[in-house]
Amino acid sequence: MSSFLNCQHCSHQIHVSAPACPKCGAPTAKASSPAVNVSNxxxxxxxxxxxxxxxxxxxxxxxxxxxxxxxxxxxxxxxxxxxxxxxxxxxxxxxxxxxxxxxxxxxxxxxxxxxxxxxxxxxxxxxxxxxxxxxxxxxxxxxxxxxxxxxxx
Ligand SMILES: [Zn+2]
Incomplete structure (x- = not known):
């Protein structure tokens, strides 16, 4: 499994753990969907x-x-x-x-x-x-x- 993905905004390669693209600053999927782990x-x-x-x-x-x-x-x-x-x-x-x-x-x-x-x-x-x-x-x-x-x- 690759630990890199492409920025959806500028296609720059970014590490999966990065909350935003270091080149253009666009937030990654990880940052935009902070699913809260809480009991319902x-x-x-x-x-x-x-x-x-x-x-x-x-x-x-x-x-x-x-x-x-x-x-x-x-x-x-x-x-x-x-x-x-x-x-x-x-x-x-x-x-x-x-x-x-x-x-x-x-x-x-x-x-x-x-x-x-x-x-x-x-x-x-x-x-x-x-x-x-x-x-x-x-x-x-x-x-x-x-x-x-x-x-x-
Ligand atoms: Zn980018």
Missing amino acids: TIVWILAFAPLIGLILESFMAGALAQSEYDAAQAMASSKYWYISLILNIGLSAAEDARLKKEGFDTSSFGKFFFLVPVFLWKRAKAFNQSPAYFWTWIGMFLFATISTAFIGS
């Missing part, structure tokens, strides 16, 4: 948190209601809405805390832990990742909202 386990759980929250809410409604009708009413009125809220914000805050502990800079998104979709979007941008977990969260949120509306009808 918590953000992927967070992406499904609206659905997990809905399931926890229905367990709570089932456990505390006197009848099936009461349980359905509790779900339709989002009586236990705070369970989803605590789950979502809790996971965001936990992820922010974990990243800080591992030495990552979370200054661009950490403060948005209570605005979960903003947190996910800005985290993806900060780490140069695909915002797939952001879109998954949006999809799960819509699904949970529509499901709640159907229970009420």
Whole structure:
């Protein structure tokens, strides 16, 4: 394997470890795509948190209601809405805390832990990742909202 490659800008031969071409200064592929090696386990759980929250809410409604009708009413009125809220914000805050502990800079998104979709979007941008977990969260949120509306009808 060659340890040299050609500059995409001026074709000058540059070493693979160089962040930029020494002749023309153009950044190499290595410098332009700094893929951050960071675990996405918590953000992927967070992406499904609206659905997990809905399931926890229905367990709570089932456990505390006197009848099936009461349980359905509790779900339709989002009586236990705070369970989803605590789950979502809790996971965001936990992820922010974990990243800080591992030495990552979370200054661009950490403060948005209570605005979960903003947190996910800005985290993806900060780490140069695909915002797939952001879109998954949006999809799960819509699904949970529509499901709640159907229970009420
Ligand atoms: Zn060059």
